Amino acid sequence: MTDEVNPPARGVRMPWEEVAEHVRAEVEDFLGAPVAEAVTQDGGFSPAAAVRLRLQDGRRAFVKALNSAVNPDSPDIYRAEARIAAALPADVPAPRLLTSFERDGWIVLIFEDVEGHHPVMPWRRDELDRVRAAITVMSEALTPSPIEVPTLAEVMGDSFRGWRRLLEEDTTGLDPWALAHLKELAELESGWEEAGAGDTLLHADLRADNMLLTGDRVYFVDWPWACKGHAFYDQVGMLPSVAMQGGPQPWELLTDPDPAITTLVAAVTGYFVRQGRRPSPAGLPTLRAFQRAQGVVSLEWLRQRLSG
The missing domain is CATH 3.30.200.20 (Phosphorylase Kinase; domain 1)
Structure with a gap:
């Protein structure tokens, strides 16, 4: 189970x-x-x-x-x-x-084979600090993007319409706070493309299973979603999985009050919440449970940022 x-x-x-x-x-x-x-x-x-x-x-x-x-x-x-x-x-x-x-x-x-290991689960703070420092260094080194890639809006444009789609769908079982604020969340989400614009080369799918730690480096693997956008996006997308895998809550780690980050959190949250309600795709029977768990964390993060 x-x-x-x-x-x-x-x-x-x-x-x-x-x-x-x-x-x-x-x-x-x-x-x-x-x-x-x-x-x-x-x-x-x-x-x-x-x-x-x-x-x-x-x-x-x-x-x-x-x-x-x-x-x-x-x-x-x-x-x-x-x-x-x-x-x-x-x-x-x-x-x-x-x-x-x-x-x-x-x-x-x-x-090439990298002789490393994934971060230990539940997350250890020393490894999390290593990973976040490596993401910061990588983001700085990859601004502007050294290769031609699509924009974040082009890659995620159809996906980050979760709240707006829920306006037209069955919302049975939706979190009561989200349901009560659905129109406002959909409106906030609608500005995510502008909020996510930038020239940083993003991995765009960072999770513990896409990282390998060696003695002196952090490697990031699986880059099919690479795109360019807001430098903070990689952390916005990663932090919900950190919390659900035993690490600190995202609002404890990313405290920058930038409204653009709040809009990106809204877009990511709408994606996880809606995806978690959908049937499992072919060949991927475990994906929805992972998305649902991230949606729970993301929703609380969004609520924290909007009430602060």
Whole structure:
């Protein structure tokens, strides 16, 4: 049974052995040695294989392999990740993409393997401080964006209409405060594109399972949603998951009173609240519980900012 209060950021991964034999053979051919061991990485929601490979000669690689028939939206996400990963400057703290290819309905990305670990859950304050400091440094280094990417509005435009869509939908079971203020929240949300504008290259999907900590660095992985926008957006999007995974509340960590941040919090909250009410998408049975839990935290954060 899924823990609805603190659900893990974990979906149903495909084992390496279920990847088509000819695709596995092409991976080995590219890497130049047979695979001796394949260890599935269970963080994240994608239905693809995500494995750390140890080759017979001792070298390592990280491979993501998606069967495009599993989920209709996943192929374009993987193609976007391949494009972005290939374009990221070498000094961005992200694993280097070695190659990508498509064969017979399979999409494969091969990365360098980073010998690190995800932040410990529940969040430890020392690791959280490391991560937030790394995000700040990365945001400063990536302003202006060093690569051509869509804007935050272009990437999230259709998603950040949660409150406005709820005006026209069944609101049974919606939080009483949200229901009482639905029109005001929809109006606030409507200004998010202007509030989110900026020239910082954003990861736009930061969570513990998209981070790897080594002895001296923090790496940020999985960049398919990369875009440019308000420098604070990465933290706005990340902090609800921090709280629901045992860390401090977002209003304790991000105290800047900038109205633009409040508008972004409203947009993110509307997204999580509405998405959490929808049926599970194909191949992603655990996603909605994670979104619902983030929606609970986000809603309290929004209420705190609007009452302050």
